[in-house]
Amino acid sequence: MSTATTIPLDAAGPRPTFFEGSGVDELMSMVLELAAELWVVRERVYRLEAAAGSKGLDLTTLVETLELTSAQTAQLADLRERFTRGLFRSLNRPTGDNAPESLSMGDL
């Protein structure tokens, strides 16, 4: 029966790992799941505000059926891109030999 079909959420077999430190790969998954969930909430809030601003009616139904304007869609895409860049900001800092030397209190 198709109504009883359950689709698994995890692929079979071992999962690729990349970090030597124990738990870092798992932490990455948590952070990215959290990021996705945060984005979902942010987008819902955005849509709630947009809906309220435009109609002020049944917000739940309104958000589910709301068609964003092309300008609003573009704005959302821009916000999403900024969000992703912010998430990865620590990776863009110089590392290794290129890392800035730490300063002592006496240097300040």
Next chain:
Amino acid sequence: MPLQLNHALRSPHAQDARARQDFVSSLRGFVLNDMATEMRSRYDSEVAPKLAASGVANPDEDDIRRGMAGNLYFQFYSATRVNAQEMVWRAVTPGIEADLPDIERRIDAISGKAGGSLTLDPQLPMPKNVTAIDVHLMPGGYVAGTSAAAGAVYDNGLAVFSAGFMGQNLDDIGMSMAQWVRHRHPEFKPRRILDCGCTVGHNTAPWKQTYPDAAVVGIDVSAATLRYAHGRAESLGLAIDYRQMDATKLDYPDASFDVVFSSMFLHELSSKQIRAYLAEAHRVLTPGGLLLTMELPPNRILPAYDQFYLDWDCYHNNEPFYRTYRDQDPAALLCEAGFGADDTFDFTVPQYTYMTEEAFSAAVNRPPEVGADTGRLSATVHWFGFGAWKRAG
């Protein structure tokens, strides 16, 4: 840009699911463009000097892989990419699970309306390359069950995965290849076209759209994806015949097709399966017929870093034959299958979906342009193809 599928089997995901899908799609776009670019810089500035200092002046793909394994940026790139891949499937599964009974109803209701057919073979043995692992980290794999679930997960997931780079209804590869034939060989009028390993038929449909008078057949070993492919094609008004069949053992007489096509198929097969498929393709082609294969570019035509970059999927995306395939010479494989050395060719083609007819026509008549964007899913991707004409007489 996230993609909205435009056919009747598309699942109506709720708003939060759509937002999650958009996020995952954007995340993949960020990984494949921004992070990939930065990772190359890190290789040049951090890893290559270390390799040189250790005496590896001209590193090959394996040297680069070993060197990059300990690089922090590579580790974050890879972990993010694996997670994004997993999140692709997780973002679409709940909505499909809820919609599946209705998907099945929609397929039943539309079946045969466009004149296509679905022929399943419950006795067909399943090859190990699709049963032993969940290819693409897709939970449940491609051949589980006979409901359309696997097809729906793949189609909806690919819409998220593609990050907008694979065309409306995910058909740009098939469309670019079929249009390449039409523009490059306008005198060629195929009457029967076979697409092997077609999954949900997203790249089969363009052949029917390009050659509407031809009989188009799509085969796959998966009943689940074929059932979905059938409903998908019917909903698009395309009369395509889908048959459950193993491409390495084609159930067709000699000289049955004018075109035998596959896309992103060979790299999922073992070397033995590739050779069996190409020999079968040669056998069922009519004299003067065309074997056309869209694939990842072979390693032999790429710089070592690009070899390393493309082969990432082999090691981290449950595609164990990826590199074995890419290490081979397509022309040699074709000759081994029975094609003449002078009858083989390879080419690159830009994305038909995003160009004018005139610009595309001009592009297909230029020599192949192999570069870092060849076969690499990004905003500037060029697809790679190769093939051969079966000598008449």
